[in-house]
Amino acid sequence: MIPSQDIFTISSAKQFEKITLKVFRYQYENNVIYKEFCDLLKTDKGAVKSLEQIPFLPIQFFKSHEVLSSVEPVQETFTSSGTTGMITSKHLITDISLYEQSYRNAFSEFYGNIEDYTVLALLPSYLERNGSSLIYMVQDLIELSNNENSGFYLHNYDELISKLLELDAAGQNVLLIGVTYALLDLIETKKFQLKNTIVMETGGMKGKRKEIIREELHQILCEGFGVSSIHSEYGMTELLSQAYSLGNGIFESPSWMHILIRDPEDAITYVDPGKTGGINVIDLANINSCSFIATQDLGKKYPNNTFEVLGRFDNSDIRGCNLMVY
The missing domain is CATH 2.30.38.10 (Luciferase; Domain 3)
Structure with missing residues (x-):
């Protein structure tokens, strides 16, 4: 071993x-x-x-x-999302500490100390089912941030908008991590001009919207959030590690x-x-x-x-x- x-x-x-x-x-x-x-x-x-x-x-x-x-x-047991009747992937985990070490070390490598961030998570389709490895990771990062403002948002966009505006205006480092379709829903509700927020999309329309190419998607998100770049996470149920893009859709992997x-x-x-x-x-x-x-x-x-x-x-x-x- x-x-x-x-x-x-x-x-x-x-x-x-x-x-x-x-x-x-x-x-x-x-x-x-x-x-x-x-x-x-x-x-x-x-x-x-x-x-x-x-x-x-x-x-x-x-x-x-x-x-x-x-x-x-x-x-x-981590499971992939899928439509009704679809066979989903199952990743059987015999040592969860390996997953925790992997995403904690990778986050630290790419973003620094998690305690420097307020983590706001907009992951409705993941929250609404069991067995999501992404929810496991983000839940842990929220707890590790040791910040009372960190947390999950489901469909309560008004609450998220006011929290995001308040934290960003106060100069807090915010990490907004969201499933693609929900981030698009959010900027259709409100246009932002964020100065201290990293917006990270985890991919996926989950059948809620038509798929669009990354360049177009990131341009829409940049304009909607008023940021210069959109970060991305590349991970999946079958992996215990993630690669990150700090902009332009170019990913780097941990070692x-x-x-x-x-x-x-x-x-x-x-x-x-x-x-x-x-x-x-x-x-x-x-x-x-x-x-x-x-x-x-x-x-x-x-x-x-x-x-x-x-x-x-x-x-x-x-x-x-x-x-x-x-």
């Missing part, structure tokens, strides 16, 4: 690769589903010597299988998370920097489930390891991801 302090104190690409290969071997030996998947691809565990040689488990497996690399009891871009036509080949392909995520915080996830997102990676999310695959476009779907 790899100690968590090794995961969260990575300081170089060489160290990341060394620990990642250790995690690969550990999960091959301890995760029944992942081993079966690797064996179907005829992966020789001993021959895997680089990140690019590691097989990435298609994210759909979290809908059809229990993806576990641990025999410890399950402490939490224990890494992105590779696969060829959309060939799941085991990678494209050059700047080319569009499928996003593969290495998330070492997923030590007890699977750290190697082939997502259904499309993106581009740049030479400095930042990346962009451009959209999602249509299901019919997934290549090489139908193994073991039974």
Whole structure:
């Protein structure tokens, strides 16, 4: 087993690769589903010597299988949102402290001390269901902010508007974290000129509005909130780590998370920097489930390891991801 302090104190690409290969071997030996998947691809565990040689488990497996690399009891089950009748992903968590370490350390890395912020959360569609990993994280950040003004807002926009105006005018550092459609609803109710507020969108129209491209969305949000940039969080039920964009839709990952871009036509080949392909995520915080996830997102990676999310695959476009779907 790899100690968590090794995961969260990575300081170089060489160290990341060394620990990642250790995690690969550990999960091959301890995760029944992942081993079966690797064996179907005829992966020789001993021959895997680089990140690019590691097989990435298609994210759909979290809908059809229990993806576990641990025999410890399950402490939490995070589930994805979905429309009625839809099969949702389940991420079984045997050590919730890994998730807490991951988002607390990442927040500190990108934003500094949480106690310097008032955290206002506008996440209605997440609050209205159980099992959201985002709500778990934001609830904890609200508590860690140690600020009586921090809290969740559901549909009480008038209350949120007056609180936001009051805090921003008083010079408080505010983090407004919201699901996309609710942020749009808010600025249709009131136009702002915020000076001390970071607006962070977590993505998703959740079927409430028509999807629009990021550039257009961020322009509308910038104008509505009177800010120069919109921050974004890239996370999902199947991951215990998040990447953050501090503006312009360009994401950075914490040191224990890494992105590779696969060829959309060939799941085991990678494209050059700047080319569009499928996003593969290495998330070492997923030590007890699977750290190697082939997502259904499309993106581009740049030479400095930042990346962009451009959209999602249509299901019919997934290549090489139908193994073991039974």
